[in-house]
Amino acid sequence: MIIDGREIAKKIKERVKNCCANCTRKPSVVAIMLGEDPSAEAYLRMLERTCKSVDFDYTLKRYETSLTEAELLKIIQENNEDPLIDGIIVQMPLPGHISEERVIMAIDPKKDLDGFHPLNAGRLFKGEKATRPCTPLAVMTIFDELEIDLNGKDIVVIGRSNIVGKPLAVMLMHKNATVTLCHSHTVDLASHTKKADIIIVAVGIANFLTSEMVSEKSIVIDVGMNELDGKLVGDVDFEGIKDQVQMITPVPGGVGPVTNAVLLLNLLENFGGICQ
Ligand SMILES: Nc1nc(=O)c2c([nH]1)NC[C@@H]1CN(c3ccc(C(=O)N[C@@H](CCC(=O)O)C(=O)O)cc3)C=[N+]21
Numbered sequence: 001m002i003i004d005g006r007e008i009a010k011k012i013k014e015r016v017k018n019c020c021a022n023c024t025r026k027p028s029v030v031a032i033m034l035g036e037d038p039s040a041e042a043y044l045r046m047l048e049r050t051c052k053s054v055d056f057d058y059t060l061k062r063y064e065t066s067l068t069e070a071e072l073l074k075i076i077q078e079n080n081e082d083p084l085i086d087g088i089i090v091q092m093p094l095p096g097h098i099s100e101e102r103v104i105m106a107i108d109p110k111k112d113l114d115g116f117h118p119l120n121a122g123r124l125f126k127g128e129k130a131t132r133p134c135t136p137l138a139v140m141t142i143f144d145e146l147e148i149d150l151n152g153k154d155i156v157v158i159g160r161s162n163i164v165g166k167p168l169a170v171m172l173m174h175k176n177a178t179v180t181l182c183h184s185h186t187v188d189l190a191s192h193t194k195k196a197d198i199i200i201v202a203v204g205i206a207n208f209l210t211s212e213m214v215s216e217k218s219i220v221i222d223v224g225m226n227e228l229d230g231k232l233v234g235d236v237d238f239e240g241i242k243d244q245v246q247m248i249t250p251v252p253g254g255v256g257p258v259t260n261a262v263l264l265l266n267l268l269e270n271f272g273g274i275c276q
Pocket residue numbers: 040042043046089090091092093114134225232251252253254255256257258259260
């Protein structure tokens with residue numbers, strides 16, 4: 001079965017829309033973008049479309065790449081202090097002369113939508129209520145929507161980034177899965193993936209997961225976003241394994257659309273909306 005991420009995203013957006021039907025004002029997000037970058041532009045357009053589709057306020061604030069770190073920190077501070085702004089996204093990666101860490105730290109953790117702030121990361125680590133990063137949250141939401149029970153499941157996560165692999169491993173652990181976090185130094189990766197119930201790939205290499213690494217019980221979640229011959233592809237050899245596994249997410253149309261939709265859930269949470 002091919003998992004339809006667009007359908008799951010649609011369901012989330014419908015739910016979010018209903019949550020705010022009686023709110024006194026709309027939840028609002030500010031995206032801060034330095035310079036120009038085609039893939040970042042594409043992401044921002046999607047973000048705008050997602051917010052507009054549920055009638056949330058979206059404002060893009062553009063600055064030159066020459067903006068200094070001090071200037072950016074001041075802009076963030078102003079947005080932190082604006083009571084009409086519920087969420088702030090600073091588009092990553094930032095130009096080399098600006099410290100991403102200092103920028104992330106400057107965002108009010110209550111307005112953090114990416115879940116990158118160390119306070120949110122620390123809370124997640126301890127199993128407390130926290131804004132969770134959108135990509136791992138999207139993966140968890142897919143399991144939820146498909147009613148895939150994670151309790152006691154053998155799950156292999158490939159990739160240990162701070163944005164995907166690491167937080168995802170923590171979230172899965174909190175759902176009582178047995179998590180194996182694999183990475184570039186893992187010996188005999190296939191021996192791990194072949195016996196797993198669920199394989200999640202987040203390495204950023206096209207065609208990384210191949211048919212020799214899966215079994216017919218595998219549920220494969222492809223978090224990758226790579227460009228190959230001018231096309232957007234994931235980390236999985238999708239054509240090579242789609243008929244061989246139990247379930248698989250495509251790219252595009254898998255985790256990506258759900259990632260954008262769950263950002264609305266984080267925004268709603270910051271806004272103080274009640275959404276079931
Ligand atoms: N502070 C920050 N937070 C981010 O979350 C962040 C960021 N910076 N910088 C850029 C990356 C990239 N990213 C994407 C999310 C979803 C799709 C997505 O929905 N993709 C569609 C495909 C769209 C197409 O066809 O081009 C899909 O998978 O179906 C793409 C890209 C979030 N990012």
